[in-house]
Amino acid sequence: xxxxxxxDIVRNLLLAARxxxxxxxxxxxxxxxxxxxxxxxxxxxxxLGQIFVKTYVELFQGTPLLMQLFLAFFGLGLFGIDVPxxxxxxxxxxxxxxxxLTEIWRGCVEAIARGQWEASSSLGMGYIQQMxxxxxxxxxxxxxxxxxxxxxxxxxxxxxTSIIGFVELSKAGTVVTNATFEPFKVYxxxxxxxxxxxxxxxxxxxxxxxxxNVAHRNH
Amino acid sequence: xxxxxxxxxKKRFGNNEVLKGINIDVAPGEVIAVIGxxxxxxxxxxxxxxxxxxxxxxxxxxxxxxxxxxxxxxxxLRLKVGMIFQGFxxxxxxxxxxxxxxxxxxxxxxxxxxxxxxxxxxxxxxxxAHKFDxxxxxxxxxxxxxxxxxxxxxxxxxxxxxxxITSALDPELVSEVLAVVKxxxxxxxxxxxxxxxxxxARDVCSRVVFxxxxxxxxxxxxxxxxxxxxxPELQQFLGVTH
Amino acid sequence: MNYAFDFxxxxxxxxxxxKGIAVTLELTLVGGVLGVSxxxxxxxxxxxGPGWLRPVVAAYVELIRNTPFLIQLFFIxxxxxxxxxxxxxxxxxxxxxxxxxxxxxxxxxRAGIQAxxxxxxxxxASLGMSRIQTFWYVVLIPALxxxxxxxxxxxxxxxxxxxxxxxxxxxxxxxxxxxxxxxTFRAFETYFVAxxxxxxxxxxxxxxxxxxxxxxxxxxTAR
Ligand SMILES: Nc1ncnc2c1ncn2[C@@H]1O[C@H](COP(=O)(O)OP(=O)(O)O)[C@@H](O)[C@H]1O
Ligand SMILES: [Mg+2]
Numbered sequence: 001x002x003x004x005x006x007x008d009i010v011r012n013l014l015l016a017a018r019x020x021x022x023x024x025x026x027x028x029x030x031x032x033x034x035x036x037x038x039x040x041x042x043x044x045x046x047x048l049g050q051i052f053v054k055t056y057v058e059l060f061q062g063t064p065l066l067m068q069l070f071l072a073f074f075g076l077g078l079f080g081i082d083v084p085x086x087x088x089x090x091x092x093x094x095x096x097x098x099x100x101l102t103e104i105w106r107g108c109v110e111a112i113a114r115g116q117w118e119a120s121s122s123l124g125m126g127y128i129q130q131m132x133x134x135x136x137x138x139x140x141x142x143x144x145x146x147x148x149x150x151x152x153x154x155x156x157x158x159x160x161t162s163i164i165g166f167v168e169l170s171k172a173g174t175v176v177t178n179a180t181f182e183p184f185k186v187y188x189x190x191x192x193x194x195x196x197x198x199x200x201x202x203x204x205x206x207x208x209x210x211x212x213n214v215a216h217r218n219h
Numbered sequence: 220x221x222x223x224x225x226x227x228x229k230k231r232f233g234n235n236e237v238l239k240g241i242n243i244d245v246a247p248g249e250v251i252a253v254i255g256x257x258x259x260x261x262x263x264x265x266x267x268x269x270x271x272x273x274x275x276x277x278x279x280x281x282x283x284x285x286x287x288x289x290x291x292x293x294x295x296l297r298l299k300v301g302m303i304f305q306g307f308x309x310x311x312x313x314x315x316x317x318x319x320x321x322x323x324x325x326x327x328x329x330x331x332x333x334x335x336x337x338x339x340x341x342x343x344x345x346x347x348a349h350k351f352d353x354x355x356x357x358x359x360x361x362x363x364x365x366x367x368x369x370x371x372x373x374x375x376x377x378x379x380x381x382x383x384i385t386s387a388l389d390p391e392l393v394s395e396v397l398a399v400v401k402x403x404x405x406x407x408x409x410x411x412x413x414x415x416x417x418x419x420a421r422d423v424c425s426r427v428v429f430x431x432x433x434x435x436x437x438x439x440x441x442x443x444x445x446x447x448x449x450x451p452e453l454q455q456f457l458g459v460t461h
Numbered sequence: 462m463n464y465a466f467d468f469x470x471x472x473x474x475x476x477x478x479x480k481g482i483a484v485t486l487e488l489t490l491v492g493g494v495l496g497v498s499x500x501x502x503x504x505x506x507x508x509x510g511p512g513w514l515r516p517v518v519a520a521y522v523e524l525i526r527n528t529p530f531l532i533q534l535f536f537i538x539x540x541x542x543x544x545x546x547x548x549x550x551x552x553x554x555x556x557x558x559x560x561x562x563x564x565x566x567x568x569x570x571r572a573g574i575q576a577x578x579x580x581x582x583x584x585x586a587s588l589g590m591s592r593i594q595t596f597w598y599v600v601l602i603p604a605l606x607x608x609x610x611x612x613x614x615x616x617x618x619x620x621x622x623x624x625x626x627x628x629x630x631x632x633x634x635x636x637x638x639x640x641x642x643x644x645t646f647r648a649f650e651t652y653f654v655a656x657x658x659x660x661x662x663x664x665x666x667x668x669x670x671x672x673x674x675x676x677x678x679x680x681x682t683a684r
Binding site: 113115116118119120121122123124125126129132133134137138141 | 290297298321370
């Protein structure tokens with residue numbers, strides 16, 4: 001019926017999946033950096049910084065990622081440049097990831113017992129020293145499982161960038177479907193590839209979490 | 220001349236006045252036991268002396284220096300006054316030795332080798348030299364509390380504040396911690412400790428402060444306070460706890 | 462940047478937006494109610510269901526949680542007709558949302574159930590309640606009460622995710638925005654307004670679910 005073999009389909013999808021992976025990595029790392037900056041403003045002592053980050057998080061968690069992609073795409077377009085889809089996709093996903101990561105990490109910092117702050121204060125440490133030597137090392141440890149878990153959301157989030165024209169796995173699925181007229185097989189394979197990307201991340205997050213809980217029980 | 224001067228100190232949480240004008244002078248080498256019902260403001264008083272809470276009125280001075288709520292003064296104060304907590308509050312991600320070394324290195328900028336030597340000495344002093352490389356979760360409660368004491372001592376404070384430091388311990392572990400405190404008292408360390416261990420207070424302390432509803436209700440040497448309590452509140456308190 | 466913002470089109474096109482909002486809300490309502498129900502059923506199946514059912518449910522949950530909603534949607538709408546299962550855009554959108562929320566709901570409810578003290582279950586059994594009755598009254602209700610906040614945020618996430626159904630031409634709020642911007646060429650303004658509407662919907666939905674929580678689980682001593 002078509003001149004596409006299953007292998008042709010898989011090969012095309014896998015080639016496109018490289019862009020899904022690349023975009024995921026860029027978004028995750030970029031989001032992590034922006035998220036870390038936001039975190040310091042959020043847990044810092046300045047009211048204004050706290051309010052800014054709260055609002056930022058509310059906006060990015062309270063609106064669809066798809067809308068954020070549209071706004072990035074057409075918003076950048078207002079500056080008169082012809083916006084490549086990858087730029088809008090990367091920008092939106094980085095800002096979106098940052099909002100979620102910042103919230104996750106704030107939870108981890110706040111999970112550190114008050115006594116840790118008081119003990120380090122009573123030893124004469126200043127805010128930065130407490131953060132650097134006492135709070136963050138502990139927060140970082142408990143932050144690993146949920147952070148890894150969130151990377152799954154990032155990979156899945158990249159699928160929406162196909163809608164603004166970034167050619168990654170989902171877009172390739174649509175293109176290949178249009179060429180082969182085999183949506184069942186093609187979207188099934190696309191789903192399978194996403195699953196292969198996401199499931200190991202989900203699983204490691206769970207395993208890390210379990211390990212951490214066991215370590216905690218030893219106290 | 221007194222080492223710690225607490226003058227007319229008042230502290231409010233919202234509308235709740237927790238300290239209603241506290242006056243205590245602590246001489247160098249004195250060991251003060253602070254007793255009183257739960258909620259009478261004992262912890263708050265100690266936390267104010269260490270600058271963990273800011274006071275609303277009055278003044279606190281340590282070794283002649285006023286307690287002011289800015290970073291610089293606070294740090295200077297905390298170098299002079301150490302604090303031990305009911306819940307130990309060891310840093311769980313660091314070994315016992317590292318717990319003792321950390322603040323020396325980051326606050327006093329002590330070189331690592333020197334900080335380590337100090338840590339070993341202080342752990343030795345509390346009988347835990349062999350636990351230098353153990354993590355807090357590998358230690359018993361009593362051992363953790365002794366590490367916490369070593370950690371405070373490593374900063375070479377001139378006074379120690381202890382807030383119910385044996386209350387979270389299993390009964391059989393209380394004595395090992397009290398033994399360390401007793402030794403410190405014998406060496407002339409100035410101590411101010413909130414405690415429910417009346418026997419210890421009687422045997423070791425030079426003065427006992429009975430707090431009631433945010434005030435120093437009675438104060439005096441242990442013989443007097445325990446043998447002939449003047450106020451009905453203290454009589455009742457001692458009757459209840461005995 | 463010398464671009465003059467223009468929101469004049471709102472005057473002409475607000476009925477389109479209102480219709481889109483209605484569809485988004487309808488999708489959320491159906492998806493929410495059926496999705497939570499499916500989640501509860503799956504949680505029951507994993508905890509107490511027949512042995513063969515447990516791995517099936519586990520596979521379903523893993524599959525959904527590790528693939529994008531957009532692809533689930535495409536698979537249902539474009540892929541299933543190959544098996545002779547044909548449905549309209551709205552049905553496909555609804556189905557995808559139910560299946561999606563069902564998987565997340567299952568995990569959330571399961572976490573709540575696992576936090577139920579073991580003795581509770583035995584107490585229920587010792588009072589002569591059937592397995593189903595025990596599950597319903599002793600395990601599920603307290604579990605739901607416990608996980609209501611997590612479930613609520615998942616429902617909000619699904620509502621926001623529903624923007625993707627515009628891609629199979631289900632006429633939701635995003636579809637309306639796409640339509641308007643194709644007519645007015647005011648893409649940024651259109652999506653900006655749509656985004657604000659989503660934000661308002663998310664805030665309202667969160668509040669509504671909180672209120673619903675209070676009525677469904679009146680102040681029994683919490684936790
Ligand atoms: N951070 C705080 N915020 C509000 N109230 C507090 C705080 N800390 C202590 N209190 C109140 O101050 C009073 C005295 O507490 P505390 O000093 O801990 O008493 P004690 O140590 O004698 O049991 C109590 O009524 C307590 O509820
Ligand atoms: Mg207390």
